[in-house]
Amino acid sequence: MSRFERIRGQFRRAYESLRSRRESAGLRAGTPGSAAWVVPDPTPSSPQPPPASAAPSAQPVGVEASAPLHSSTSSRDDADVPHALRVGAAWSWRLLAIGIVAWALLKIVGQIRIVIIPLAIALLLSALLAPAVGWLFRARFPRSLATAVVLVGGLAAVVGTLTLVVNEFIQGVPELSEKSSQGVRQIQDWLRTGPLHLDDRQLDNYINEAEKWINDNTAGLTSGALSTAATLAEVLTGTILVLFATFFFLRDGGRIWRFLVRLLPVNARWKVDDAGRASWQTLGAYVRATVLVAFIDALGIGIFLVIFEIPFAFPLAALVFLASFIPIVGATLSGGVAVLVALVDSGPITALIILGVVIGVQQLEGHVLQPLIMGRAVAIHPLAVIVGIAAGVVLAGVTGALIAVPLIAVLNTAVRRLAARSVPETPSDAVVVVSKDR
Structure with missing residues (x-):
């Protein structure tokens, strides 16, 4: 050990001895200068044996030991609050702020x-x-x-x-x-x-x-x-x-x-650009897949309407095509209209047959077309689809139901890209500037 280190150790021991005597005097006098109000010095030093005055036996009877300060607390009052309660309160006010912002955005959109x-x-x-x-x-x-x-x-x-x-x-x-x-x-x-x-x-x-x-x-x-x-x-x-x-x-x-x-700020441009372009590709894939699925639904139901000579076969098929842009529920509701027309025109037997055709087309869509065509374009859970359609109907009627699912698909892709840790690819026309002192 060098001479400088020995001198530093002597000053350190003298300082801790003086501080321990002050803490003991404060505890005996019942003043706020006790050990509970002293924050340990963060200066690193060689480990030294604790002074005798700082031993646990020096804790006076009847004085509670205070909880140590945590790095996430800014005062002794925060340290006295249970950790779970502090975390819950932090989540609560943040969620409340997000809810207020979302409510304001909905009012503006309305x-x-x-x-x-x-x-x-x-x-x-x-x-x-x-x-x-x-x-x-x-x-x-x-x-x-x-x-x-x-x-x-x-x-x-x-x-x-x-x-x-x-x-x-x-x-x-x-x-x-x-x-x-x-x-x-x-x-x-x-x-x-x-x-x-x-x-x-x-x-x-x-x-x-x-x-x-x-x-x-x-x-x-x-x-x-x-x-x-x-x-x-x-x-x-x-x-x-x-x-x-x-x-x-x-x-x-x-x-x-x-x-x-x-x-946007420079540091966020490439990340947002990557997320936006991926979202646009998702939207295009979703729209094209939806058009294909709607065409197959309309073609399947329309063929049987023509075979059984149901009136308005072409308008009903067009209605099925347009309604199929609302996933899961659109084709079912429009198929119900076709069943009612068949019931009025041709009687209950034909109506039951058309009902079976509508159910069969729905099963084909749900178990074959959606996983094969739509699943490759957009991976959205059916519960999210149903909740999104319901929210869209409440907020904007039929138009809201139409745009709810593609909006969820776009947001899903954008959030996944923004949350990914991978760095987006550098654009081909980007100019990289390198410092000369490197």
Whole structure:
């Protein structure tokens, strides 16, 4: 041991001896200068035997030993609180803050939903049409021309399909109305002769009650119709916004995303860019897989509707196709409409057959199509799908149910990428600057 170390050890022993005498004097006098108020000196030194005055036997009777300070506590009061309670309180106020922020975001989205919903629909359409635009762009089409061709072609396909559906519906309404009247009379006869054995007086009472309910709620129904008519301008505005947003997303989506990424701190740009591009790939895969599954559902149910000569076969198949964009529940509800039409038009036997077809198509979708097609694109638990659809319906109706599942899929991919410890790949056009003093 060097001379300097010996001198340092002597000063250290003298300091600890003086401090122990002060602590003993404070304990005897009952003042706050006791050992409970002294924080050990963190200066490293060679281990020395503890002085006699600091032995446990010097603890006066009746004085409680205080809990040692923890690195996560800032005062003696915090140290006296149980660790589990401190952790629970920390989680509670953080979750409360997150809940308040989420509630505020939902209120903001509710106020500007006329903008948010069209933009969300435009993103879905862009993810669906982006491969076609990319193919035309690789074929040496200008970016604007390729986008316009794809958008106009898609719009023409939608308008043509709606025209066919409306024309067939208008042509078949008189026949279906007549058969509906026959079905109502058959139901009345069954109520009289069936197990319920209702007489004419009871049937008249039920009919009168139904008419009374309709009369009492006429004002509400009328106000609902008026409110629906009042939102026609909002629907038109939303449609125009969807078209314009889809066009610019398809044409300038990459530049828009790079602009948004540049608004972030430099250290977070590559990570967010990697998560955003992965989320976009997930959204595109989800939309394309959903279109394929919906087409198979509509084709399977539509073929049997044509075979059994059910009216409105094409409109019902189109309804199944559109409803299938809402996973799990969409095709089931639209298939129920097909079963009701079959019941009114062709009787209970045909309706049971169509019901079996709908159930079979649902089983095919749930056990074959979803795992084979959708499972490769998006891995989401069915419980998350059901909860997301329910929340979407509560917040934004049918539109919320439509965008809930793709939103969950995108968030799932983004969170996984952001939470991953792997470093994103360096972009090919990145410029790495190296310091000269290395």
